[in-house]
Amino acid sequence: MSFLLRVKVKIRCKECGERFVLRGRKEHGRIETGFKQCLCNNKNRFEIEEDF
Template sequence: MRIKIKIRCKQCGERFTLRGKKDRGRIETGFKQCLCDNRDQFEIEEEGMATGIQLN
């Protein structure tokens, strides 16, 4: 299932809107890091619903 994901970097505030694939409760977007080289601290919103997901 394809879903819309909004990602906000907690370090610099940069925002990204991506489409991802949800499978078994996990979301795959291909997103690896922010422009500021942050790889872990993100606020992720799935179709208007905030989640506690962290990308590693």
């Protein structure tokens, strides 16, 4: 049986400073939001924080 939890995630781009607040699913300790890249085309450098 899998346990699925809805969480709020704060993402900040380390390149341009843009901030995003998204909802995601947490399953088996991993969060999936569907977020792929920032508006500045950054795909790798992010600060990600789970918000309760």
